Amino acid sequence: MREGLKKHFVSDKYYKRLDICLSEHFDISRSFSSNITKDGCVYLNSNKVKKPSVSVEEGDILDVYFPEKNEKIKLDPVKLDLRIVYENEWYAVVDKPAGIAVHPSESNNEVTLVNALLYSLDSVAREGGEDIRPGIVHRLDKETSGLLIVAKTVDSKKKLQNLFRSRKISKKYICICAGKPIENIYEIENMVGRHPVVRYKMAVLKEGGRFSKSRMRVIDRFDTAFKAEVEIFTGRTHQIRVHMAYLGFPVIGDSMYGGKKAAGYPIGRQALHSFSLSFVCPFEKRKVYFEAELPADMEKLLNMLADGKE
Numbered sequence: 001m002r003e004g005l006k007k008h009f010v011s012d013k014y015y016k017r018l019d020i021c022l023s024e025h026f027d028i029s030r031s032f033s034s035n036i037t038k039d040g041c042v043y044l045n046s047n048k049v050k051k052p053s054v055s056v057e058e059g060d061i062l063d064v065y066f067p068e069k070n071e072k073i074k075l076d077p078v079k080l081d082l083r084i085v086y087e088n089e090w091y092a093v094v095d096k097p098a099g100i101a102v103h104p105s106e107s108n109n110e111v112t113l114v115n116a117l118l119y120s121l122d123s124v125a126r127e128g129g130e131d132i133r134p135g136i137v138h139r140l141d142k143e144t145s146g147l148l149i150v151a152k153t154v155d156s157k158k159k160l161q162n163l164f165r166s167r168k169i170s171k172k173y174i175c176i177c178a179g180k181p182i183e184n185i186y187e188i189e190n191m192v193g194r195h196p197v198v199r200y201k202m203a204v205l206k207e208g209g210r211f212s213k214s215r216m217r218v219i220d221r222f223d224t225a226f227k228a229e230v231e232i233f234t235g236r237t238h239q240i241r242v243h244m245a246y247l248g249f250p251v252i253g254d255s256m257y258g259g260k261k262a263a264g265y266p267i268g269r270q271a272l273h274s275f276s277l278s279f280v281c282p283f284e285k286r287k288v289y290f291e292a293e294l295p296a297d298m299e300k301l302l303n304m305l306a307d308g309k310e
């Protein structure tokens with residue numbers, strides 16, 4: 001039997017590849033999923049598998065043994081094509097591309113946004129030598145693009161985190177969703193927490209969870225999809241993706257919450273972009289506003305929808 005931290009789960013849907021299944025379920029990179037499979041750390045229906053390309057059926061039982069990490073995560077500066085929207089002595093606002101995690105973890109030690117920040121900024125807030133999230137005030141999902149605030153000093157990090165905790169930072173997103181909403185504006189207030197069965201997912205709960213609030217406004221409509229602006233008033237994990245799926249209008253490209261309704265469109269990730277941040281700067285005592293243009297893959301999708309080529 002393998003040594004390491006064992007994690008057991010039952011697949012809730014069909015996956016073409018095992019490494020995709022593990023990556024989605026545990027929020028780890030596909031390369032890490034592939035490596036632990038090749039190392040014999042994955043059992044499918046009690047049988048060891050070493051091929052990351054094997055398919056996973058709905059109801060299949062998987063046991064994954066995550067190797068213990070003895071080496072400390074190294075944070076080396078890495079040059080990436082990173083757009084810095086604004087920078088002063090206290091913080092920077094960056095436009096994170098899709099496909100890059102915000103910070104490393106024990107299961108994902110690939111190049112992250114943090115590596116790019118260490119290269120591109122003259123200083124990043126770091127609380128101790130083992131801090132693997134230097135400067136990170138809030139985060140976006142790996143496949144979500146858009147604006148992030150990065151603290152440059154420890155003091156500014158604490159003040160900016162307090163703004164988020166007290167809900168004094170306005171955060172707006174653009175998403176492209178499947179469906180035909182009747183109304184133009186929807187306000188969603190409910191409790192969101194871990195899915196009672198599929199623990200890597202979040203869900204709207206009748207009991208437990210944490211209060212969650214979003215407001216969605218339809219901007220443009222197409223035959224079977226629409227473009228929307230979503231403002232979030234709380235910062236729950238996967239909040240917009242969960243809320244849109246709950247309304248019956250999943251974010252296009254969202255393989256975790258969207259199902260078949262959100263699949264089949266020419267985009268390789270969830271069509272979700274953090275386009276706007278505004279707040280009263282605690283250092284300069286003035287209101288600031290930042291905006292990021294839609295990335296090329298979402299613009300391409302919108303153009304296709306507008307042309308009626310769904």
